[in-house]
Amino acid sequence: xxxxxxxxxxxxxxxxxxxxxxxxxxxxxxxxxxxxxxxxxxxxxxxxxxxxxxxxxxxxxxxxxxxxxxxxxxxxxxxxxxxxxxxxxxxxxxxxxxxxxxxxxxxxxxxxxxxxxxxxxxxxxxxxxxxxxxxxxxxxxxxxxxxxxxxxxxxxxxxxxxxxxxxxxxxxxxxxxxxxxxxxxxxxxxxxxxxxxxxxxxxxxxxxxxxxxxxxxxxx
Amino acid sequence: xxxxxxxxxxxxxxxxxxxxxxxxxxxxxxxxxxxxxxxxxxxxxxxxxxxxxxxxxxxxxxxxxxxxxxxxxxxxxxxxxxxxxxxxxxxxxxxxxxxxxxxxxxxxxxxxxxxxxxxxxxxxxxxxxxxxxxxxxxxxxxxxxxxxxxxxxxxxxxxxxxxxxxxxxxxxxxxxxxxxxxxxxxxxxxxx
Numbered sequence: 001x002x003x004x005x006x007x008x009x010x011x012x013x014x015x016x017x018x019x020x021x022x023x024x025x026x027x028x029x030x031x032x033x034x035x036x037x038x039x040x041x042x043x044x045x046x047x048x049x050x051x052x053x054x055x056x057x058x059x060x061x062x063x064x065x066x067x068x069x070x071x072x073x074x075x076x077x078x079x080x081x082x083x084x085x086x087x088x089x090x091x092x093x094x095x096x097x098x099x100x101x102x103x104x105x106x107x108x109x110x111x112x113x114x115x116x117x118x119x120x121x122x123x124x125x126x127x128x129x130x131x132x133x134x135x136x137x138x139x140x141x142x143x144x145x146x147x148x149x150x151x152x153x154x155x156x157x158x159x160x161x162x163x164x165x166x167x168x169x170x171x172x173x174x175x176x177x178x179x180x181x182x183x184x185x186x187x188x189x190x191x192x193x194x195x196x197x198x199x200x201x202x203x204x205x206x207x208x209x210x211x212x213x214x215x216x217x218x219x220x
Numbered sequence: 221x222x223x224x225x226x227x228x229x230x231x232x233x234x235x236x237x238x239x240x241x242x243x244x245x246x247x248x249x250x251x252x253x254x255x256x257x258x259x260x261x262x263x264x265x266x267x268x269x270x271x272x273x274x275x276x277x278x279x280x281x282x283x284x285x286x287x288x289x290x291x292x293x294x295x296x297x298x299x300x301x302x303x304x305x306x307x308x309x310x311x312x313x314x315x316x317x318x319x320x321x322x323x324x325x326x327x328x329x330x331x332x333x334x335x336x337x338x339x340x341x342x343x344x345x346x347x348x349x350x351x352x353x354x355x356x357x358x359x360x361x362x363x364x365x366x367x368x369x370x371x372x373x374x375x376x377x378x379x380x381x382x383x384x385x386x387x388x389x390x391x392x393x394x395x396x397x398x399x400x401x402x403x404x405x406x407x408x409x410x411x412x
Contacts, residue, residue: 082292093285116332117292117319119272120284127285155337185237186283 026122028109028139029179036141042171043106043140043159044151050075051152076100077162080152082117085160086124089135093127100162102128104175106138108157111145118158126183133163136178229256236274236281243287243325247279254279277328282321289322292334314338 031039049072060067077100079085088102105125109118122137129135145157163172232253239245257264273282282288295316314336321330379385 086290090285090289113335116272117334120282120290124284127283186240 026126026181026183028107028122028137029181031139031178033141035174035177036139039106039138039171039174040140040144040147042168042174044147046074046078046167046171047148047151050078050080055153074164074166077164077166079160080154080156080158082158085158088160089124089128092135093124101133102135102160103133103163104136104138104161106140106159106161108145108148109139110142112157122181123183123186126181126186129180134180136175137181138175138178225260229253229260229262232256240281240283243278243280246281250274250279250281271330271332275323275326275328276330278323278326280323280325282323287324289324291320291322293318293320 053069053072053075056069060069079088079102085102085105088098088100089105091098092102105121107118107121109115112118125135125137145155148157148159149155161167161175232249235249236246236253239249256262274280275282275288280287284290295318317334317336319332319334321332322328323330
């Protein structure tokens with residue numbers, strides 16, 4: 001008993017400071033799973049037209065009887081796949097003038113392996129967004145890549161959308177409610193001029209000390 | 221309380237991120253940070269992996285879109301010979317897939333190997349369920365081809381039916397029979 005008491009006495013309540021490091025890797029904004037599934041339903045409805053168009057296009061190119069197809073209007077406002085969306089976002093970040101500006105990026109984060117592919121997206125979407133157009137990063141629920149594959153016929157985990165009239169209003173509202181990406185260490189980075197001003201005053205003129213004289217005195 | 225070593229490492233890590241607009245400063249801070257890690261024999265966790273966050277050549281901090289460009293590239297396939305192309309159709313084979321980060325300051329490229337795709341990404345797997353119209357697949361043989369073939373055959377037959385040719389064929393047959401019989405038949409073996 002004595003030994004246990006001795007251990008209890010040694011312990012003492014201490015408050016340790018816990019500081020969150022603002023410079024860690026940026027993360028995907030949190031979205032509730034019910035809203036995620038709603039967004040996926042809207043997206044699949046949009047992608048159905050594109051899937052049908054592309055499959056018909058491939059059949060027309062193979063067969064001898066070529067027929068003209070009407071291009072779905074949304075195809076000009078959408079990017080499918082990693083390379084095309086990243087290229088658009090990068091050129092947006094560098095401030096190049098563009099016809100189509102991406103404002104929503106939908107990523108199947110849970111389905112894409114390895115996670116290395118999606119790790120840079122939060123910072124990229126932050127750098128691509130301007131004051132007027134904030135790029136919203138939306139993560140889709142697990143298993144959504146297979147649903148998209150059924151509709152499109154291709155495996156596509158990363159989709160970029162621009163704000164257009166062709167998207168339904170309810171879909172735009174849902175996407176706009178998603179919180180912005182936050183990267184604290186990149187906020188407010190601009191070259192600030194050093195704050196230097198000149199004050200006009202007077203100063204006494206101090207006479208210069210002759211080192212030689214002192215030396216001579218010392219020698220004597 | 222944290223030891224001074226841990227504090228030192230954390231502070232140097234924060235310093236790298238403090239001046240993202242001046243790339244030279246970040247590279248200097250990063251070098252110091254790497255030196256500390258080397259001295260203490262420490263390995264960073266996977267999320268803060270050295271190759272992922274910093275350029276290996278100029279030690280700069282990667283900021284995608286501004287400082288860094290990323291792309292998925294496939295390795296090129298070898299071109300097959302012309303003869304093979306005519307006979308066999310191109311078969312899709314999985315190619316190596318690499319994620320490449322290019323630093324825009326020094327143009328250094330870092331490579332990460334990814335998984336190979338299982339399916340051909342250019343192929344579209346949707347089947348449209350409309351009824352297919354009936355199309356005759358066989359081709360009727362044209363009469364001109366038939367005539368040509370028959371004329372050739374007839375000419376060959378005429379040549380073969382010459383007396384000289386027939387005699388030569390007979391001789392050849394006889395010789396072949398003799399060769400076979402020499403080896404196998406008992407009677408001829410006894411005669412010899």
